[in-house]
Amino acid sequence: MDEKDIRILMAVASEGVRSPDKIHELTDIPKSTVHYRLSQLRENGILKNDLYDLDLEKAGLSLTLISEIYAEFAEGYHESVGEKLAEIEGVNQVYFTMGDTDFIVISHVPNREMVESLVEEYEAIDEIQRTSSKFVISTVKDEPNPINDFEYETLVESITDKSESDT
Template sequence: MDDTDLHILRLVQSNSRLTADAISAEVNLSPPAVQKRLKKLRETGVIEREIAVLSPSKLGRDMTVIVEVNLERESRAHLDAFKKRMRDTPSVQQCYYTTGEADFLLILTVKDIKEYEAFTQTHFMDESNVSRFRTAVVMDRVKASLDVL
């Protein structure tokens, strides 16, 4: 990976709909050369996926919640089961297995406190392996990004 690849990545990271023509004008390569580089970046997994970033509030998901979760048991089977449940739950935007005070850190978007309460009932209170969870409700989304470069 060279500086041109990094430049291409910065461009598509901010706007994945840029055409090869538009990118080529920025990086001083031909459109076919840009397409070849993009293909390689996708095939090697540097570009994991290309998505649309949706507005939670415009879709009625006005509440963002950050949750620290502690498990009772941390065997591979228990960890894998919790990870799978979080992956399969649409309201969970991000889930991190962490070191420190909490075993997991979750970021969720929900419609309201009632929906969050139902989430906690299903995924924490009815789950015998969750020993504790701590919730922080986001008051203002100052920055939300998955940018790497």
Template sequence: SSVHYRIKRLEEEGIIKGYHAIVDPVKLGYDILAVSFIRSRYDPKSYERLSKALPKIPGIWAVYFLMGDTDYVVLIRAKNRSDLNRIVYELISMKDIERSDTRIVIERLKEDIAVPMD
């Protein structure tokens, strides 16, 4: 069918990278969503070290490298405040991080991973 052909073509072109179940993190006990804005130290190797280290920290859900005053935005999923404290402490203990500003999300207004395919 034409739908099957289109899906196969999108997979071959790398547009469809895989298939995943969408789970509700809150129902799995991850009640806290936090966003951490990170400024790294100015060091030529800092980017390389942080880009490898940040994604490995348990509880870090996503890491984005930015242009501008903030170098990284890190999304954190935590089960409780103690769990969040552990993650934030691990962040601020890293020698390549100059400053970290972590905010707790109080309400999810939209959270959608779908990409429009016009």
């Protein structure tokens, strides 16, 4: 990646644009270069898809549940338990973590009944010793595009390959 790639990614993240024409307008990078770079970013797996942001509350998924999962330690448990958690309907994100908590599971659900159902399904997994779940009362920050949380200069210094040409 180089500075042009970062400018393109920042336009996509901050403006939510998917159109090469709009990216060209925002970045002043030639359209042909934008097309080429977007293709390269997709081929390299940096851009995964062209999904649009969704308002979860308006979609009826207004409760956010954050669950800490404590599992029985065994060889490969992070993969097997993680996969079991990920397969549960309503689970959106599963993170294997360091520290006292083995997994953090995040779900966006429509009602308290589904919260109870999720916790029961977590606890039905044999390797899980206990859980601790919390409702989000209000969201202070929920940035769907983490690239928006960095200054351009920071990204250039941190993730560009200084040896790449400026194609």
